[in-house]
Amino acid sequence: MLDSFRRLSKSKIGTGILVAFLVAILASFALGDISSTRNSNFGLGSSTLAKAGDEEVTEQDVSRAMEQALNRIRQQNPAATYQDLATDYLPLVQSLIEGRALGAFAKNNGFILSPRLIGAEIAKIPGTRGLDGKFSDLAYQQFLGQQRMTDGEVRRLISQQLIQRLILTPAAAEARLSIGMASPYASMLLEEREGEMAIVPISAFAAGLKPSDADLASFYTANKARYTVPExxxxxxxxxxxxxxxxxVPSDQEIAAYYNANQATYGAKETRVISQAVVPDAKVAAAIATRARTGDFAAAAQPAGLSAADVSVGPQTRAQFVELANEKVAAAVFAPAVNAGTIVGPIQSDLGWHVIRVESVKGDPGKSLAxxxxxxxxxxxxxxxxxxxxxxxxxxxxxxxxxxxxxxxxxxxxxxxxxxxxxxxxxxxxxxxxxxxxxxxxxxxxxxxxxxxxxxxxxxxxxxxxxxxxxxxxxxxxAAPAPLDAVRARVASDWVTKQTLLKTRSVATAIAAKIAAGAPFAQALATAGVNLPPVSPIRARRIQIEQSPPAVVPALQMLFSLSQGKSRLVPLPSANAFAIIRATKIVPGNAMTQPSLIGRVQGQFQQGASQEYALQFLAAVQAEVRVKRNEAAIAATRQRLVSPTGAAQ
Structure with missing residues (x-):
């Protein structure tokens, strides 16, 4: 909605480009490109691109930031190069300068961040947590390696973001727009316009165009980059x-050796279901054994404070029972003479005095080698x-x-x-x-x-x-341009497309000039030499522009940019046509009839106003700390990083 009134300048990357990986834990403003307009070097060193107070932005800082930005882009486009970041270079440099300026402003005003606070923010980064969900030094080192950053760089970025959040946010948040200021803009949205529209379609001028060999050769030479085949x-x-x-495959000897070494798995073994009471006193153990020989084992152990669950051990092999008790106790329990129902003990071990009842015995012959x-x-x-x-x-x-x-x-x-x-x-x-x-x-x-x-x-x-x-x-x-013969059909099609566009634009421009001079639409259209669609009325409110299909948006935007009685030519890219628009009637809007719209405009403007406050505050901060820019060094670094001849891939 508010794009109809004002579009704030925003960089593609913004301040947040250096900390994209911290987005899960930090909130930051996507700040626009605020020009500091310092044209001389101010005595800065050749490797210092800018200085804000005592804080410097060096060539190394910019190189590292560009490298990190390129690494992130390559996650979606592995073939990306520094040249793809050419338009983002200056906004990135500016964002670094703004970060340093805020840091210098904080330092000058006694705003200090404790290392513990920064450490707490690092611990919130998901990539720094171990399997238990807690901060892990090993995970943090792996995170640094993945991001190709040092601990110092991460801490500096977090410091800048915290300062931005704690200083810049209060200055820019909760911007308010008065009803008196919002009402005119809301009324503009309700403004209604009527007009006439003549369409000049590109397709009407495509017939009869056939390039000669010379045309194709000339067009191919001028547009070789378009036909370049990648490496x-x-x-x-x-x-x-x-x-x-x-x-x-294993030999017979290897199979036999494995079989013999794993008799616990393949050899014959015996499993015994065991009940066991372990007590610290020999007399108590003897009493349990006496009672167990004539009655239930669990009942026999109960006077010693042991429940049925305490005495139930369950199925055990000899090896298992050795680990549970010890070799001496296991030898007594698994003795050949001990059968089901036998009471063994009391026997002393490091755990105390054992009394065991063998409930049952089950033999397993195991597996033969074959x-x-x-x-x-x-x-x-x-x-x-x-x-x-x-x-x-x-x-x-x-x-x-x-x-x-x-x-x-x-x-x-x-x-x-x-x-x-x-x-x-x-x-x-x-x-x-x-x-x-x-x-x-x-x-x-x-x-x-x-x-x-x-x-x-x-x-x-x-x-x-x-x-x-x-x-x-x-x-x-x-990588090289494909030979003309290999792309002749494509070159011919592109030539026809361009010539058709040029011819259509020329005819449409001539028609628009006649209409602007006062000729009626029908008379001007008749001079095109081809049949064109008839003139159509056009009517809309400004608020409808953003709700309209893309094909008609340029026409509506032109209608609302004209004064009454004026006309102008406008391209309609998505409709493959040109249009001549004339405004015939303007009806001003009155937002007082729609109070809810005024409230919506206030809310919509709040974000833009917050952005403006942030930009103004940053500009004031940079002025106070006296930002100095080394434009020559900034240009040289750009040449080295993103120019076609100097970019490091």
Whole structure:
């Protein structure tokens, strides 16, 4: 709604670009580009881009901020470069200057942040928490590595954001707009206009346009960048994995050795259901044993303060019972002469005096070697193949480190080789739209595009259980304009589109000039030389502009920018046409008939007013701390970072 009145200048990045990863814990203003307009160096060093009080913005600060911004962009677009941030460079520098200015202002006025407060904010970052949900030094170090930042940089960013939140927010929050100020704007929204509109469609002038060879050559030469094909590469890939070591199987001796070493699993064993009472006194234990020989064990232990749950141990093997009691007690309980119903004890251990009743005895003959052979062979095969695959990876890598090329490594290790068609960095084959690179080779594609022609092949780990891939660069085709013959049809189509647009614009401009000079719409349209749609009436309130379809918004905006009786040409991009609009009647609005609209305008203006307060406060802060800008150094740093010839990729 308020875009009809005023659009605040906003940078694409804003102040928050440096702390995008802290958004979960910090609230910050997306501040616009406030110009400090300092044109001389003011004696600043060549590496100092600006100074706010004692706080400096250095070339290194800007480089780090640009690097972090690029890393974030590359999460969505891996092919992004510093040139994609060219328009954001100056707003980013300004946001750093504003942050330093606020810091200097806080320092000058005794506003100090305690290290504990900053530490508490760091602990709120989700990436700094361990598996228990609490702050972890290890998790924090991993977080710093992922963000490619130091602890000092994080603390400085948090300090700046806290200062911004504690100083700037109170100055800008809860802005209020009076009814008297909101009413005129609300009345503007209710203003009604009537007019006439003539449409000149581009399609009406497309017939009969046919480029000559010279036209195509000239247009192609002037627009080569439009037909540039991105870098493409043919990658040679040798995949290997578990199937390449399928022959790694255990021998009979290995199976037998595993069987003998794991008798606890495969050997015969006996399970006994046990009830046990453990008391600290020998006499109490003897009394329990006496009562248990003639009655229920749980009842026998009850006088000693033990419940049925306390004495119920359940099924136990000898090994299990050794861990529960000790070897001496387990030997007595599992003695061959002890049968179901036998009372054993009292026997003393480190735990006290044990009285045990063997409730039942169950024997398990276990598995013979022949019976367990298949199971053991499967287990050992998995381990042997993992070991063999690891040995194969090491053997290939060692060979590469010693100078082996791709062909030698493949031949020596008998690997199957596949070769991709020419691919872009995104895995698309421009010559074969049906081709699809297997998803598990995404890492191999990335590695392949990082190789130079002189680089050794690399071993890439594939996701899941897909194994590995040896990757080498087969052929590199640098980015270059496609030959004219290869894109002739596209060039011809683009030429026709441009010529049609130029012709349509010329005719529409001529018609608009005639109408502006006083000619009737119908008479002016008749001079076009082609049949055009008839003149149509147009009527709307200003408040309807933003609610209208995109195709008619430019026409409505033009209608409300004209004085009564005036006309003007306006492009309609989404309608592929031009329109000549003339305002014939203006009816002022009266918001007093709609008090609720005034309230809405007040609310809508509040955000803009808060933004304005923030900008004004920042401007005052920068003036007070005397911000100085080294424009030459700022321009030189921009040239180094984002210019086509100087950008570091």
């Amino acid at each position: 493409q590469r043919i990658l040679r890939i040798a995949r290997f994995g578990p199937t390449d070591v399928a022959g790694a 019976t367990a052979r298949t199971e053991i062979a499967a287990k050992l095969s998995v381990n042997k193949r993992k070991t063999a695959l690891g040995d194969l990876v090491n053997r290939i890598q060692d060979g590469i480190d010693e100078g082996q090329g791709f062909a030698d490594a493949v031949a020596k290790n008998k690997l199957a080789v596949s070769e991709t068609p020419l691919l872009t960095a995104q895995g698309k084959a421009l010559g074969d739209p049906q081709y699809k690179l297997p998803a598990e080779l995404a890492g191999a594609l990335k590695s392949g595009f990082e190789l130079t022609p002189d680089d050794k092949p690399v071993v890439e780990t594939l996701p899941g259980e897909a194994g590995f891939a040896l990757v080498a660069l087969g052929r590199d085709q640098p």
